[in-house]
Amino acid sequence: MLHELSIQDLGVIESARIEFGPSLTCVTGETGAGKTMVLTGLGLILGAKAVPETVRTGAEAALAEAVMDAPTDADITARLADAGVEQEDDGTLIVARTVGASKRSRTVIGARTVPQSLLGDVAASLVTVHGQHDQARLRTSARQRDTLDAYAGDGHRAILTDYRAAWDAWVHASQDLAAMEQGADAERAEVARLRDDLAAIDDLAPQSDEDVDLAAQAKVLEHAEDVRLGAAAAHAALGGDEEYTAVAAIEVARRAVSDAARHDPALEALDGRIADLGYAAADLVTELASYLDGLDGDPARLDEIHARRSDLATLARRIGVPDVAGVLDYAERARPRVLLDDTWDETLTLRREAVDATRAALEEAALRVHHARQEAATALAQAVRAELSLLAMPDADFAVSVTPAEPAAHGADLIAMTLASHPGAPHRPIAEAASGGELSRIMLALEVALASRAYEGPRTFVFDEVDAGVGGRAAVAVGERLSQLARTHQVIVVTHLAQVAAFADTHVVVAKSTDGSVTRAQVTHVTGEQRVEEIARLLSGQDDSQTARAHALELLEGSGVRP
Secondary structure, three states: OEEEEEEEEEOOEEEEEEEOOOOEEEEEOOOOOOHHHHHHHHHHHOOOOOOHHHEOOOOOEEEEEEEEEOOOOHHHHHHHHHOOOOOOOOOEEEEEEEEEOOOOOEEEEOOEEOOHHHHHHHHHOOEEEEOHHHHHHHOOHHHHHHHHHHHHOHHHHHHHHHHHHHHHHHHHHHHHHHHHHHOHHHHHHHHHHHHHHHHHHHHHOOOOOHHHHHHHHHHHHHOHHHHHHHHHHHHHHHHOOOOOOHHHHHHHHHHHHHHHHOOOHHHHHHHHHHHHHHHHHHHHHHHHHHHHHHOOOOHHHHHHHHHHHHHHHHHHHHHOOOOHHHHHHHHHHHHHHHHHHHOHHHHHHHHHHHHHHHHHHHHHHHHHHHHHHHHHHHHHHHHHHHHHHHOOOOOOEEEEEEEEEEEEOOEEEEEEEEEEOOOOOOOEEHHHHOOHHHHHHHHHHHHHHHHHHOOOOOOEEEEEOOOOOOOHHHHHHHHHHHHHHOOOOEEEEEOOOHHHHOOOOEEEEEEEEEOOOOEEEEEEEOOHHHHHHHHHHHHHOOOOOHHHHHHHHHHHHHHOOOO
């Protein structure tokens, strides 16, 4: 539940703190007094979008802060723990939203900055909000379907999950088949071209990095004489037939140092290093000699290399790639498509069978969803009719129809909530048959029905003018039903009706004042005489009407709630 809400610099509210009771809390006030900002503050701590324009004129930022019970949902609890959020000792969470007029907004839970989406998920697990826009959405088939599915409970959600998996399987199978059938001619023409390319590649049989290796060989052969002379000169200098070579000089040096080392052991290390140098020079002489023996200066070999390079370049141009690496990559990608063409007919048959099989599974899943929705529709209609009889609509006949339709992502049913407002009247969609006041009461009846089936444990309900279009005895009935709902759940209601406010266990009044230049809203918890005066004002629009005051006392006495 929500324990308290603090607001600073939000709209006309400079500073306010509201303590919510565990049962029914009503928020009243004159039109334009700032009740909307109370709802805006509630919306912020429930994860609604931050709007900089709502920041009070002249302030840098607005703040909404609340104390609420920590959620019991295991997934939400785990996400809060991952974010480093810690509960208070009494099991509550402190939630804060800062809305900057010209700077970034912040969302804080338990002293940790978190994404706004996490706060929204936390709030959704604890609080249900209904405003006048929700009444408009209730007129849509999609919202009616969602309401029915919520009422059907956890078991139905599992059936819907299975249906969604069947739907996804059928969609994917259908897409695979369509891609194969719709582009069959173009695909097979493309595969024919790939076959020709692969045949050319296989005939030439290029090897990895072959073009690079051939270019290096060509460069050597094109300068074969310069290469031979350079290698021969190095061979001669190191250890050729000349009298003075590097190998000979190193050997002379080694012998001299070796003789001297017999008299000074300090030279032994140098003797070893000179010997190693001699071995290395001798190895170089051997390798150079081997290189010179294998050096190919045959012009015919150079012609072969040029021809091979030309063939490889022609193949690369044909395929549209720069080198042999691109040719080999192209071949690797083309072969699976050619292989698929080899088994085209077989693959096409398999994909058609997959579509048939997944469609059959989808229809079976849709039938299970349909039966579950029919059962839930009957129960929901009965529950709503019972609620409407308590909301001054005893003759109204509410029904929920579940009509088979083509499968879609949400199922294969069309859901329609209908109303016959009096005996003998035909059933019509509630969007057509229900007036504004009747729609308000239907929404309340639905929420009460959902509270008994769709939610585990106590929950917080926030209603924004759920009594819109309602008056007289119907208004009293709405107040009574909200009071009954508040016996098991926390209910917060913004209302203009004295008949509803009279049932409040906690009554909060938003009043506006101005000094001629600055307008401020004050939020006050009223009891006793102040509450009588507020209910009288709601009845007559006047603060000092004795008739309204007497009626206010009568309403309070009839509600069973002490002023």
